[in-house]
Amino acid sequence: MLSLFKFKGGVKPQTNKTQSVSEPIAVAPLPSRLFVPLHQSIGGTPQPLVQAGDRVLKGQLIGAADGWISSAVHAPTSGTVRTIAEHVAAHPSGLTTLSVEIEPDGKDEWIERTPIDYATLPPERVRELLREAGVVGLGGAVFPTHGKLTASKTVPMDELVINGAECEPFITCDDLLMRERAEEVIRGVGIFRDLLQPKRVLIGIEDNKPEAVAALQAAVAKLGEKFEVIAVPTRYPAGGAKQLIRVLTGKEVPSTKRSTDLGVQCFNVATAYTAWRAVTHGEPVISRIVTLTGNVERPRNWEALIGTPLSEFVALGQPKADTNGYLMGGPMMGFEMPAMDAPLVKATNCIIAGSPTLFPPKAPEMPCIRCGECAKVCPHELQPFEMYWFSRAHNFGKTQEYHIFDCIECGCCSFVCPSRIPLVQYFRFAKSEIWAREKEKNAADQAKARFEWKTEREEREKAEKAEKLARAAAAQAAKKAAEAAAAAATPAAASDATPEPATETAVAVTAQALLPAATEPATTTDAPVDAEAAKKAAIAAAMERARAQRAAIQPKNTENLTLLQQKDIAAVDALRQQAGIEPSPAAEAEEPKS
Amino acid sequence: MISAIAIMALGAVVLGALLGYASIKFRVEGDPLVEKIEAILPQTQCGQCGYPGCRPYAEAINKGEADINLCPPGGMEGVQRLADLLGREVKPLEAEEKPKAVAFIDEQTCIGCTLCIQACPVDAIVGAAKQMHTIIADLCTGCELCVPPCPVECISMPQITENLDNWKWKYPVIELKKVA
Numbered sequence: 031m032l033s034l035f036k037f038k039g040g041v042k043p044q045t046n047k048t049q050s051v052s053e054p055i056a057v058a059p060l061p062s063r064l065f066v067p068l069h070q071s072i073g074g075t076p077q078p079l080v081q082a083g084d085r086v087l088k089g090q091l092i093g094a095a096d097g098w099i100s101s102a103v104h105a106p107t108s109g110t111v112r113t114i115a116e117h118v119a120a121h122p123s124g125l126t127t128l129s130v131e132i133e134p135d136g137k138d139e140w141i142e143r144t145p146i147d148y149a150t151l152p153p154e155r156v157r158e159l160l161r162e163a164g165v166v167g168l169g170g171a172v173f174p175t176h177g178k179l180t181a182s183k184t185v186p187m188d189e190l191v192i193n194g195a196e197c198e199p200f201i202t203c204d205d206l207l208m209r210e211r212a213e214e215v216i217r218g219v220g221i222f223r224d225l226l227q228p229k230r231v232l233i234g235i236e237d238n239k240p241e242a243v244a245a246l247q248a249a250v251a252k253l254g255e256k257f258e259v260i261a262v263p264t265r266y267p268a269g270g271a272k273q274l275i276r277v278l279t280g281k282e283v284p285s286t287k288r289s290t291d292l293g294v295q296c297f298n299v300a301t302a303y304t305a306w307r308a309v310t311h312g313e314p315v316i317s318r319i320v321t322l323t324g325n326v327e328r329p330r331n332w333e334a335l336i337g338t339p340l341s342e343f344v345a346l347g348q349p350k351a352d353t354n355g356y357l358m359g360g361p362m363m364g365f366e367m368p369a370m371d372a373p374l375v376k377a378t379n380c381i382i383a384g385s386p387t388l389f390p391p392k393a394p395e396m397p398c399i400r401c402g403e404c405a406k407v408c409p410h411e412l413q414p415f416e417m418y419w420f421s422r423a424h425n426f427g428k429t430q431e432y433h434i435f436d437c438i439e440c441g442c443c444s445f446v447c448p449s450r451i452p453l454v455q456y457f458r459f460a461k462s463e464i465w466a467r468e469k470e471k472n473a474a475d476q477a478k479a480r481f482e483w484k485t486e487r488e489e490r491e492k493a494e495k496a497e498k499l500a501r502a503a504a505a506q507a508a509k510k511a512a513e514a515a516a517a518a519a520t521p522a523a524a525s526d527a528t529p530e531p532a533t534e535t536a537v538a539v540t541a542q543a544l545l546p547a548a549t550e551p552a553t554t555t556d557a558p559v560d561a562e563a564a565k566k567a568a569i570a571a572a573m574e575r576a577r578a579q580r581a582a583i584q585p586k587n588t589e590n591l592t593l594l595q596q597k598d599i600a601a602v603d604a605l606r607q608q609a610g611i612e613p614s615p616a617a618e619a620e621e622p623k624s
Numbered sequence: 625m626i627s628a629i630a631i632m633a634l635g636a637v638v639l640g641a642l643l644g645y646a647s648i649k650f651r652v653e654g655d656p657l658v659e660k661i662e663a664i665l666p667q668t669q670c671g672q673c674g675y676p677g678c679r680p681y682a683e684a685i686n687k688g689e690a691d692i693n694l695c696p697p698g699g700m701e702g703v704q705r706l707a708d709l710l711g712r713e714v715k716p717l718e719a720e721e722k723p724k725a726v727a728f729i730d731e732q733t734c735i736g737c738t739l740c741i742q743a744c745p746v747d748a749i750v751g752a753a754k755q756m757h758t759i760i761a762d763l764c765t766g767c768e769l770c771v772p773p774c775p776v777e778c779i780s781m782p783q784i785t786e787n788l789d790n791w792k793w794k795y796p797v798i799e800l801k802k803v804a
Contacts, residue, residue: 069788123791395796455796462792474667477765480746481669481677 035280037273039409040265041442043199043362045238050202050323053330055210058346064106064132064337065117065373068093071166072173074100078130084111087141089314092130095161101174102164105132106316106335108139120340120358120375124368132337143312153179153225156309163308164315164376169193169269169298170359172377175305178295179225188293189279190228192219192302194235194242195262195269198360201380203319204299206331208235208242211303212249218302219257221309226295230258232278233299236268237261266362267440271296273409285436300379320374322347324357324382334374340381341370349383357382361389362441396449404443404453410436414443414453421460426467429460437461514568515561658686664705666697669745670767672719677745685710693717697766725781726764727771731756733778740770740779 069075076093080086086105093103109132116126148156157176166172181187196204208215223231235243239261246259262268262277272283274296281292289296300318307313316336323329326347334343340356357364358378367381374381382388404414413432420428434457443453591599662682673694675681684690685706692706693715700717707714729740729749736754748764751757771779784790 119788121788121791122793123786123788125786125788125791127788452796455793458793459795466790466792470666473762473765474665477669477746477763478662478667478678480748480763481667484745484747 034260034262035277037268037276037409038411039407039442040267040273041407041445042264043266043445045264046199046323047202047205047238050200050321050329050331051205053328055206055319055331055333058332058334058338058343060107060134060136060138061335061338061342062134063112063339064109064134064335065129065339065371066092066103066106066132066337067117067119067127067129067373067375068103069127070103070172070336070376071101071164072099072171073097073177075128076100076103078114078128080105080111080114080130082111082113085109085135086111086132087139089141089143089312089316091162091314095164095174098161099174099177100161101166101176102162102314103130104164104314104316105130106337107132107134108137109134118369118372120367120372120378122365122368129337129373145310145312148221148309149224156221156225159309160305162314163304165301165305165308166315166376167298168300168304168318168376168379169271170363170377170379172375175297175301178290178297179222181226182290182293185291185293187226187228187295188230189275189281189295190219190223190226190231191271191275191278191294191296192222192231192233192257192299193269193271193274193296194233194239194246194299195274196239197236197264197266197269198362198364198380199266200323200382201321201360202323203321203331203379205239205242207300207303207319208239209245212242212245213253214306215299215303216246216249216253216255216257217310218304218306219297220253220255221305222295222297222302223257228293228295231256233257233259234262234268234274234278235259236264238264266442267409267438270409270438270440272438285433315376318374318376318378320378321380322383323380325350325353325385325388326383336376337373339371339373340367343374344381344383347383350385352385352387353383354386355384357384357389362445363439392452393450395451398449398451401448403446403448407442407446409440409442410438412437414457417460418451418453418456421456424463426460426464429457430464434460434464510568511564514564514571517571518564518567655683655686658682660709661685661706664698664702664709665695666702666765668697668765668767670697670765670769672696672767691715691718694719696721724784725766725768726761726784727759727766727768728761728780728782729757729759730778730780731758733776735776737775739773739775743769743773745769 068078074096076096078093080090080092085108086092087108088105090105091102092105092111095102112131112133114128114130117129117131119125119127119129121127146159148159151159157179160176160179161174165175167175167178194204194208196202219231219233233246235246237243243259243261250257250259260278262274267273268277271289275289275294276282279294281289281294283289283292283294304315304318308315317333318336319331320334320343321329321331322344326344326349328347330347332343332346344356356367357380358367359365359380361382364380364382366384398415398418400415402415404418405412408414410433412434414437417429417432417434417437420426420432421434437454437457439454439458441454444451444455447453658679662679665678665682667678669677671677673681673690675684675690681690681695685692692710692712693703695702696717696719698706699721703717704714706712727748734751734756736751736756738751738753738757740757741749741751745767746763746765748760749757749770750760766781766784768781771781
């Protein structure tokens with residue numbers, strides 16, 4: 031017999047499991063409406079593949095996985111898609127999430143299912159199959175299962191731990207599943223074993239479930255597997271992955287590492303069951319076993335469709351008159367469902383009807399007396415009283431120094447606190463604040479980087495533009511200089527040959543003809559043309575050109591005037607002269623003509 | 625006597641050389657305090673403080689030219705953190721604190737003038753001349769600099785609403801209930 035290890039801390043709350051195990055699992059009747067949230071697992075949000083008005087079949091894909099760590103969503107029954115809209119989520123916030131509303135047609139008509147012998151498939155295809163079938167961790171964390179089924183390349187896979195501990199009070203869904211469907215659970219574990227190739231497979235079940243242990247042992251024997259079914263001591267939270275790994279293998283997963291780094295991987299029994307159904311029966315995850323217990327007349331386990339509204343589901347158990355709310359999950363880690371039309375999701379393992387007698391309202395919080403009880407029961411050996419102190423003071427840096435992110439929010443500390451401080455609430459608050467700040471910080475850093483790129487880009491563009499302009503100006507100047515040089519050179523050459531200027535270029539001609547100052551030294555001295563003279567010549571030529579241009583622009587409206595018009599102008603000019611004003615330019619222009 | 629002076633002088637020379645070397649070798653580029661101040665600022669580059677970006681504002685704070693309460697996107701928390709860092713007095717924010725928002729372009733109205741793209745300090749707008757523009761909401765810092773240049777007023781600043789992605793656990797409070 032394998033010797034078991036112990037984890038530190040833990041508590042023993044009243045288990046309250048017997049109420050819901052007396053009756054077998056029953057299939058819940060079809061509800062009138064289903065609200066299937068598209069985002070039900072950790073990772074990317076699946077995009078809807080159907081539209082309002084479409085007819086869907088049971089098991090039809092309605093949301094395809096978005097990215098590798100994401101899981102598909104399927105229609106739980108056949109019917110018509112009514113809307114794809116925001117609907118209240120099964121989440122403590124009471125916020126909405128994009129959900130597909132399906133009106134069942136009552137036929138419960140399946141899509142074509144193709145049973146597959148997974149042994150013939152390569153491992154990657156099996157992982158893809160699980161992803162397409164929406165298989166996620168049904169223990170509560172809803173991490174896509176296919177993402178955990180790749181063995182580490184560096185660390186040999188020693189142990190595969192299958193978690194059937196179900197340590198939270200009230201919950202019995204895994205217990206009943208193991209009792210009634212043991213063979214399929216074991217076959218599902220077989221899939222995981224074949225994909226991961228571990229040395230040993232350990233199935234841990236709390237010893238308050240002897241029937242489940244016996245059923246699984248019988249199934250293991252029947253199927254001829256070598257899995258070890260082990261009863262572990264009942265102590266909350268033995269079902270925490272790290273705790274169960276510690277108990278079964280003695281390995282303690284350090285805070286910065288994952289269990290795979292130590293060669294251990296952990297799955298829930300219900301996940302193994304759904305993996306088996308998905309692979310060899312072609313049935314995606316569209317329902318799950320949910321414990322309905324607490325303040326109800328008929329506590330029992332139901333196989334309920336994903337998306338069943340809470341109100342229709344709890345009606346099955348006939349809640350008592352003084353029911354004042356419903357918890358999803360167990361009393362230690364669960365949360366109150368925000369609305370009666372919030373749907374059941376893949377993470378919903380238990381619904382507990384609450385009443386003032388079952389869960390009496392908490393007495394007011396008293397000051398922390400630093401008794402250290404919380405530190406004694408913490409299964410992760412943290413110091414909740416210190417973390418509480420700093421969370422309360424919004425000193426988040428200090429909470430991280432006390433390893434707040436190792437806290438699994440199991441609620442042991444709140445359970446034992448004599449001052450009734452909701453410690454886990456403070457830790458959740460601190461964690462989400464730290465996450466939000468980290469996100470903000472990252473966004474600010476990226477914004478800064480983009481701002482710097484933009485400034486740099488703008489400066490570079492400006493520099494490039496200036497350079498281009500400078501280059502153009504330089505080219506222009508060089509051209510002018512060349513022209514001027516040509517202008518200066520032409521007369522120098524021409525003066526030797528003929529007195530008449532050679533007509534090389536028009537500019538040169540004007541420059542030579544109209545500027546005696548520039549041409550004279552060249553013609554008289556007959557010296558080699560120096561640069562200064564050329565420049566001077568160019569300037570003079572330009573000035574002369576401008577003058578010529580100015581002179582060329584004459585008012586054009588005074589040409590071809592009739593005699594009468596000329597007489598009129600002359601009359602006006604005479605009047606102007608009398609008044610002492612100069613004659614109009616028109617008259618001046620006309621003068622040479624007339 | 626001479627040897628004592630010589631030893632002291634030698635010591636001074638050696639230590640001086642060491643210090644001189646260290647001051648070149650381990651020279652700190654820029655002012656490290658400016659970096660720290662800038663890390664606290666929200667990097668919206670909005671210019672609401674009167675400086676052309678977060679870095680110039682950080683430099684102005686460091687020189688003592690600017691007060692620490694001029695950054696509305698940083699909020700009172702930013703003022704508090706700056707006060708803690710610099711040992712200055714906490715002051716109420718100059719402008720009023722606004723809830724976080726991101727820009728939104730009404731794509732029906734957008735004429736594709738690219739003015740907002742030029743105004744955006746963090747490259748959060750995509751589009752081209754005479755093509756529709758749109759905001760990349762994840763990259764938008766909500767600085768509002770794109771709003772005034774828009775000639776057709778198609779940019780609005782809707783507040784960021786709470787959703788499942790940005791929802792946070794609240795600080796635990798005990799509700800006081802009136803008994804009888």
